[in-house]
Structure formats: structure tokens, C-alpha cells
Amino acid sequence: MNFELLIDILIATVPLMLIFATLFAFTTWLERKALARIQNRIGPNKVGIPCTRIGLFGLGQPAADGIKMLFKEDIVPRGADRLFHLLAPILALIPAMLVLCFLPLEFPWTKSLLPIQAFLLDGAVIFFFAITGLNTLAVFMAGWASRNKYSLLGGMRAVAQMVSYEIPLVLSAVIVVMMVGSLNAAEIADAQKGFDWFVLSPWGFTAFVIFFISALAETNRSPFDLPEAESEIIAGYFTEYSGFKFALFFLGEYIAMFAISGLAVTLFLGGGDGPGLAAAPWLSVVWFIAKIFALIAVMIWLRGTLPRLRVDQLMGFAWRFMLPLSILNILVAGFAWHAQQQDSTIITVITWVASLAILYGTASGLNQLNRGNTRPRKYKYAE
């Protein structure tokens, strides 16, 4: 084993983990604060500096939560599969952490290192989807190993949901891969330099919306939080988890949120592209993380706004709306790519208008088609 290589790998990966773990702590605080404000409450505002009355807007809350989690008793239910009960939270965290390596984050200190180049392998996008798919296994493992009906229900819901939404997720990413002609995350980010972002085109925007909605479902975020629906099945697949194992699940969930937002930023929002890059190249990391946080903020905002979907609505939305739309979007993007090769302004304008009309028309048409099942509540006995 090459000792220098080991050090290089540590330099490349340890900051990544530290940064995202810190961001995780900050995000839990941010989410609680934002949700509280949406509901006209104040949110955590007591935990600041210990032994004083200084609150610091409750910024100490994540640390207090972490300490509490560490000291809590780790309970494994009688009859549970002890091995898989232990493995599930670890398996939930590892893929989420692993895919962070594929994000084209250009840290200044890793510029000259070789191992970081190894992470930016040519099939990064494929690898990303392959590894995030493991999360489904972890969730179902947790549900199965707990020997609890609520856990099992949550796990089964999660499998159905994640498998369904993986298809529109991947199909919407296909558009970007098609347009750039590469699966390499760094190349995809480079292709969008100078505000040539994919989200700023009709097909790119449609793909981004589909990707974002699917990402919400993949990470079990509201309004697609059926696997952990509190009001229906307690906490879903992690009902029987306590202490640090629960914290691991929590961490894994948030890291997965960062990872999938990072992929969305890479694919559609131009990666680390932004103003001021020529003067200070290190700003690209800042832009990248700022964009991730913008997406996370929208996720929190949506959580504060939307009620949870029903299971049939969830499945219908994936198969009857998102899937046809994303397949059509691939076709539109293909034609648009060929039209762009002509290099003529008139053709580009026509392509834009036509694809806008086609995509919006299809989306509202699908919406109308699927509307048949939803009627206002009818009273059977009252008049």
C-alpha cells in the first residue's frame, strides 16, 4: 500500500465528510427554525452557550441533540434480527456519504491531488444512481429486521416509492447526459459554464422539475414522506430505532438530501458556475454549496406547505404523469439538440417556442387525463 496515496485520499475525503456533517447539523436547525416560522412559532431558541442565558438563536440545538442521541439507550426489540438491525443504519449512511465524492466540488487543496481525479470517473452519473439505489435496501432492511408491523409497512412503502420514482429521476438526468455527450460530472458542469445552465431551457427546466420532484420522493421528503408518515405508521421503518442508530438514519437521510441536491446542481444549475469566478476560482465551492442550500430551502419550504399524498396518488403521479412526461421530454430534447446544431437564430427560437408549447400542453393534458379520479366529497345521506 502506497502511504502517500493513503494521505492523499484522506486529504480529499475527510474535509468532505466534515463539511457535510457540519452542514447537516446546521440544516436540522435551519429546518426546525423555518418550519416554526411558517407556523408562526419561534422554534429552538434556548440552547446556546451552556450555563448562560445566551441563546444564539438556538444554534446549540444540534449539539445538544447529538449528545442526547449518544447517551440514549440502544434498544433492540425482542425477536428482531440483531445483525440486520445493526447493519441497516450503517448501510443507509454509507451510500449517501459515498456519492458525495462524485460531486464536482473543486476544493483548492485537492486541485493537485491525484486521487480526487479518480473520483471524477467517467461514469459518475451512472455510479451515482447505482449507489443511491442501495438506500432502498437499507430502508427495507430496517423495516424487516425490526420485527414490527409499522416498520415493515414503512419499509414496503419505501420500496414501492423509491423504485417508482427512480425511473423519472434517471430519465430526466438522461437529457443532460444526451446534450453534453458525457457521463462525467465535471464535464457536465464545465459544459454549462457562463450561465449556459440547462435549467434555462424549456426541456432542461421540465427535466429539472421532474428531477426535483423525484428527488423529494427518493429522499422521503414531504409531501412524499409516506415511508415515515408520523400520523399513519408512527415513524415508519425506523420506529424501532433509538439512540445513535436513529441518529445515523437521520444523518444518512440529510446527507442523501445534500447528495441528490448536489447532483441536481451539477446537472441543471451549472455546478460551481457563478459570478466572480475569474477573479477567485475558489468561489466555485461556495457557489456550489449555496445552490445546494437553495434547493434544500425549497425542500423545507415545501415541507411546510404541502400535505402528505395518499399511496395511490403517489403511485399515480409517478407512473401516469412523470413517466410519460419525462419520456416525451427526452424526445423534445433530442430534436432540440439537432436544431441547435444548425446554428441559426430563427430555428433556435422556433425550437424554444415549439418545445415550450409541446411540453406545457402535454403536462396539462396529462393533468386533465388524470383528473378523472378526483371529485369533491359527496355526501351520501345528507340530501
Added chain:
Amino acid sequence: MSILGGGIFKGMAVTLRNFVGSYFSKERLTTNDYSWRPDGALPQSIADYPKEEGEQLRDTTTVTNYSRNFPMLLHDGGEPMDTVRCVACQICERECPPQCIYIEKDYDENGKYIKRPAIFDIDVSVCMSCQICVEVCPFDAIVMNSQFELSTPNRFGGLLVRRDDLLKSNDYYHKIHPEEAAARDEKMAAEKAAKAAKKKAAGEKAKAAAEKKAAEAAKAETKEGAE
């Protein structure tokens, strides 16, 4: 035609308004309203809370004119069972989504149905406070109560609220939900007036018809007489 997904943006606008508003207007932060305290300041320790059973605390911090919890039955004052509005038609029982209402009709000693419930139970451990029973009631007999202190050591019987506990007077309704109660009274008065007018109109019509008939008969008589 509305924009696709416009409802989501509308909802997001509402939450954004609340998010931003909570930083600027103090009235929005209802859980942080300490106006019941003499100095209006944030309580710092348990000693700052009222020592007696806190009537003010309950009134100012939790129950508003619009809060609702579980249904109650209305009567128009006096002896509750004499003026109860409910006629035991069982519409609410059948419409109730979680099926938490149980009603039995009341009969007098001759077995004749008198329009009131003999049994009216609501299992508040099952009730989901959806207010559908209130919507469907044609007699304005069931409305939402704002009482929330329902905790009980008895898990099964304690959460089954009986008829006599559900009965509340219209005055109580006016006290807890003044606007809603006034609107409901107005609506009931209007309905009553409309019904009375209809009855009167029907009576007048019958009278007019009778008069016409009499006039015709008289006409026929005069005609006959002329011949």
C-alpha cells in the same frame, strides 16, 4: 384555465407570508403571547406562571374564537332534553368518516318516535375533528366545541362522551364562537322565515283557489238564472 401547479405556488405564497410576517408582527406569534402576565414579559422560570388554576392562561394562550376540537350538541336553553335541536335523524352518524358517532332514537311509552336522541355517543378517541357532521346537519344541532382538556385515566370509557355531556346551550356556543353562532342564528331565522312565508303563500293560494271556485259557481248560477 389555471396554470399547471399553480395551487402549489399559491400555498407556498401563504407559507412565505407567514414566514416573513412572523419576523415583523408580534401578533402572529400567538404561542409567544404573554400579555396575561403582569409585565407582559417572557416567563423565565416555573415561578412566573400563575399558581392558581390559570383561567387567564387558558383563555389567552390557547382558545381563540376559531379554535375547534370535538363536536357538541346544541339546545336552546332551559331543560336540555326539552329544547335539544337534534332529532336523531342519524345523518351525521352515517356520514362520519371514522364512524365515531352512535345514535339511538327516543320513543315514548306507546312506542311512538319522539324527535330526540335516546343515546348520542361520540368516541373522541376515534373522532378526527373533520367537522363533516357539522356540515351535513340539516337542523344546526351539532357544532364544534373548543374544549380541549379531555384527558382521562380511563382509556376506553373515559373517551366515550355521552349525550348529557355533549349537550351545550346556544348561549355557550355564542360565548365560545360568537361570529359563527350569530351567522348560524341568522341563517336559521332566515330559513324559518322562508318556511313560514312558503306556508303562508300556500295557504293564500288555497284560499284564492277556493274563492275563484266560489266565484265561478256564483257566475254559473247567475248564468242559469238569466236563462
